[in-house]
Amino acid sequence: MFAVTILGNNSAIPTPDRHPTSQVITYNDQLILVDCGEGTQMQLQRYKIKRGRIRHIFISHLHGDHYFGLIGLINSMSLLGRIEPLSVYGPPELEEILQIQLHVAATTLNFELNFHPLLPGQTGVVLKEKEMEVSFFPTRHRIPCYGFSFSLQRRKRRIIPEQARIYEIPAAFYSKLQEGADYERKDGKVVKNDWVTLPPPRAKRYVYCADSIYDEDLVPHMKEADIVYHETTYLHDLSQRAADRFHSTTVQAATLAKMAGAHRLLIGHFSSKYTELQPFLDETRPVFPETELAIEGVTYLI
Amino acid sequence: MFAVTILGNNSAIPTPDRHPTSQVITYNDQLILVDCGEGTQMQLQRYKIKRGRIRHIFISHLHGDHYFGLIGLINSMSLLGRIEPLSVYGPPELEEILQIQLHVAATTLNFELNFHPLLPGQTGVVLKEKEMEVSFFPTRHRIPCYGFSFSLQRRKRRIIPEQARIYEIPAAFYSKLQEGADYERKDGKVVKNDWVTLPPPRAKRYVYCADSIYDEDLVPHMKEADIVYHETTYLHDLSQRAADRFHSTTVQAATLAKMAGAHRLLIGHFSSKYTELQPFLDETRPVFPETELAIEGVTYLI
Numbered sequence: 001m002f003a004v005t006i007l008g009n010n011s012a013i014p015t016p017d018r019h020p021t022s023q024v025i026t027y028n029d030q031l032i033l034v035d036c037g038e039g040t041q042m043q044l045q046r047y048k049i050k051r052g053r054i055r056h057i058f059i060s061h062l063h064g065d066h067y068f069g070l071i072g073l074i075n076s077m078s079l080l081g082r083i084e085p086l087s088v089y090g091p092p093e094l095e096e097i098l099q100i101q102l103h104v105a106a107t108t109l110n111f112e113l114n115f116h117p118l119l120p121g122q123t124g125v126v127l128k129e130k131e132m133e134v135s136f137f138p139t140r141h142r143i144p145c146y147g148f149s150f151s152l153q154r155r156k157r158r159i160i161p162e163q164a165r166i167y168e169i170p171a172a173f174y175s176k177l178q179e180g181a182d183y184e185r186k187d188g189k190v191v192k193n194d195w196v197t198l199p200p201p202r203a204k205r206y207v208y209c210a211d212s213i214y215d216e217d218l219v220p221h222m223k224e225a226d227i228v229y230h231e232t233t234y235l236h237d238l239s240q241r242a243a244d245r246f247h248s249t250t251v252q253a254a255t256l257a258k259m260a261g262a263h264r265l266l267i268g269h270f271s272s273k274y275t276e277l278q279p280f281l282d283e284t285r286p287v288f289p290e291t292e293l294a295i296e297g298v299t300y301l302i
Numbered sequence: 303m304f305a306v307t308i309l310g311n312n313s314a315i316p317t318p319d320r321h322p323t324s325q326v327i328t329y330n331d332q333l334i335l336v337d338c339g340e341g342t343q344m345q346l347q348r349y350k351i352k353r354g355r356i357r358h359i360f361i362s363h364l365h366g367d368h369y370f371g372l373i374g375l376i377n378s379m380s381l382l383g384r385i386e387p388l389s390v391y392g393p394p395e396l397e398e399i400l401q402i403q404l405h406v407a408a409t410t411l412n413f414e415l416n417f418h419p420l421l422p423g424q425t426g427v428v429l430k431e432k433e434m435e436v437s438f439f440p441t442r443h444r445i446p447c448y449g450f451s452f453s454l455q456r457r458k459r460r461i462i463p464e465q466a467r468i469y470e471i472p473a474a475f476y477s478k479l480q481e482g483a484d485y486e487r488k489d490g491k492v493v494k495n496d497w498v499t500l501p502p503p504r505a506k507r508y509v510y511c512a513d514s515i516y517d518e519d520l521v522p523h524m525k526e527a528d529i530v531y532h533e534t535t536y537l538h539d540l541s542q543r544a545a546d547r548f549h550s551t552t553v554q555a556a557t558l559a560k561m562a563g564a565h566r567l568l569i570g571h572f573s574s575k576y577t578e579l580q581p582f583l584d585e586t587r588p589v590f591p592e593t594e595l596a597i598e599g600v601t602y603l604i
Contacts, residue, residue, distance in 0.1 A: 013378050016348045038374040039341050046318045062406040068374045072340040075366045076315050093406045100402070104364040104395045106445050143408050 007043040009268040020065035040069035059090030060210035061145035085112040092117035139212035157197040214252040222260035231269035254287035268294030309345040311570040322367035342371035361392030362512035363447035387414035394419035441514035459499040516554040524562035533571035556589035570596030
C-alpha cells in the first residue's frame with residue numbers, strides 16, 4: 001500500500017472543521033508526515049493514525065499553517081514514551097525553534113530527534129531507504145519553501161511465465177528470480193535472469209508541491225507522477241491576489257499537472273473565504289480531468 | 303458580567319475532545335485570555351468567542367500545554383486584520399519564542415504586540431485599569447510558573463436611601479453620590495458623602511492557580527476569592543505521582559480552597575488517563591462542597 005491521507009486542507013486561518021496543512025503518507029507499515037499545522041496531533045487521533053509509527057516528518061516552509069503543530073506533536077510523542085528516533089526535515093531555523101521550546105520547558109526527549117536542514121544549494125535526494133526515496137526541490141513562495149517527491153521503490157523483477165516454463169525453472173525458484181538470480185539447471189546449463197524476467201515496474205511517485213506561485217519550473221519535478229499535490233488557494237478569478245501572495249489558482253495547478261503529464265492531481269490549501277469546494281473541481285477538471293479535492297480524513301491510493 | 307469560560311480542561315496530551323489549558327475571562331465587554339494551549343484559536347471559534355475582543359493574554363508558564371497555541375492565535379489575529387494593540391504577559395523567554403517565529407515567516411503584525419515579562423522579583427499588580435486589576439504570584443512547579451488574581455473593581459459607592467431622604471437629596475444627584483460627591487443644599491448646608499453612602503462593595507475576584515504541587519503558600523493569594531481555579535491533575539490515590547510531577551490532587555486542591563475561605567472552587571487540568579470526571583467531584587466535595595468541574599464550553603459566573 002502506498003497512499004496519502006489528508007489531515008488538513010485549509011490555508012492560513014484554521015477553523016474547527018477545516019485544518020491547516022498536514023498529510024500522512026503510508027507505505028507498507030511506515031508513516032511519513034508532510035507538514036504539521038496547528039492541531040495535527042488531534043487530527044491524527046481523530047483518524048486513528050498512530051503517532052508512534054511516524055519515523056520521518058517533512059516541513060515545507062516556516063509559515064505557521066505548515067508547522068505550528070510540530071512542537072506539540074513532538075512533545076506528546078515523548079510524553080507517550082516514544083523511544084524510536086524521529087527524523088525532521090525542514091528549513092534550518094526550524095531546529096532552533098524546536099530546541100528553544102524544549103529548553104524553556106526543561107524537556108529532555110525520550111527519543112533521538114535527528115534534524116536534517118533543507119538548504120537551497122542541496123536540493124535532490126534527502127532520504128534513501130530500501131523502499132522509499134525522497135527528494136526535495138524549491139517552490140516559489142514568499143519565504144524559502146520546498147516541495148517533496150516520494151518514490152516507493154519496487155525492486156522485484158517481473159517474471160515472464162512462458163519463458164520460465166520453456167527453461168523448466170521450478171516455481172520454488174521464482175522468488176529468487178524476482179530478486180535477479182540466475183538459475184542453474186540440473187544439466188549444468190545456466191539460465192540468465194534477464195532471459196526470463198523484465199525489470200521491476202517503475203517506482204510509484206507522489207509529488208507534494210507545498211505552497212507556490214504559478215511556476216513552470218515545477219513541471220520537471222512533477223513529471224509523470226502518479227499523484228501531484230498542488231495548492232489551489234484561490235479560484236481563478238482571484239489570480240491577481242494569488243500572484244500577490246505567492247499562491248496559485250485552480251487553472252494554474254491544472255495547467256502544470258497537464259504540462260507534466262501527471263496521472264492525477266490533488267488540490268488543497270483552500271482559502272478560508274470559501275465555504276463550498278465544488279467550484280474548485282469545476283474549474284480544474286476542464287483543464288485536467290483527473291483532479292480530486294483534498295478532503296480531510298480521506299485516503300488517496302497512489 | 304464577570305465570568306470565566308473554559309476552553310480546555312485537559313493536561314499535557316490533547317485529544318480531539320479534551321483540549322489543553324485555556325480560559326477566557328469576560329468582564330463587561332472585555333475579554334482576557336488565560337493560557338493558550340494548542341488549538342485554542344479553534345476552541346474560541348467553536349464557542350463563538352470573538353478573538354478580536356481579547357486585549358490581554360496571560361501565560362502562566364512555558365509547558366507546551368499552556369502556550370503552544372499562542373503563536374497561531376497571534377498570527378490569525380493579524381491575518382484577520384486586527385489593528386488594536388495586544389498585551390501578552392508571561393515568562394521572559396516567551397517573547398523570544400514569539401519573535402523568532404514571526405521573523406522566520408517574514409511576518410509583520412498589523413498591530414502592536416506589547417510583551418510584559420513576568421519576573422520572579424516583581425510579583426504583585428501587573429495590570430491596573432479602570433475596571434480590572436490583575437496581580438500575579440509564583441506557584442511551585444517544575445519550571446517557573448505563575449498564578450493570576452483577577453479583581454473586577456467596583457467603584458460606585460452604595461447609597462443608603464433612608465439617609466439620602468433625610469437630607470433631602472434629589473434622586474437626580476444619586477449618580478454623583480455613587481461617585482463620592484458631597485451634596486450642597488439650597489440652604490448652603492453641605493451633606494458629606496459618607497453620611498448617606500457606604501463604600502463600594504468589595505471587588506469580585508477570580509484566582510487562577512495554574513499548575514502547582516500542593517503548596518500552602520498559595521492560600522494568602524486565594525483568600526476569600528469568589529472563585530479559585532486549582533488544578534487537580536490526579537485523583538488522590540496518585541498523590542505520590544502528583545508530587546513527583548509537581549502537580550496536585552483533588553483532596554489537595556479542596557484543602558487549600560477551604561483554608562483560604564474561598565467561596566467556590568473550580569478544578570481542571572485532568573490527566574488524559576481519566577475518561578470519567580465524576581470521581582474528581584466525589585473526592586473534592588467532601589472536603590470543599592462548593593466545587594465545580596471545569597467543563598469545556600461552560601461559563602462560570604464569578
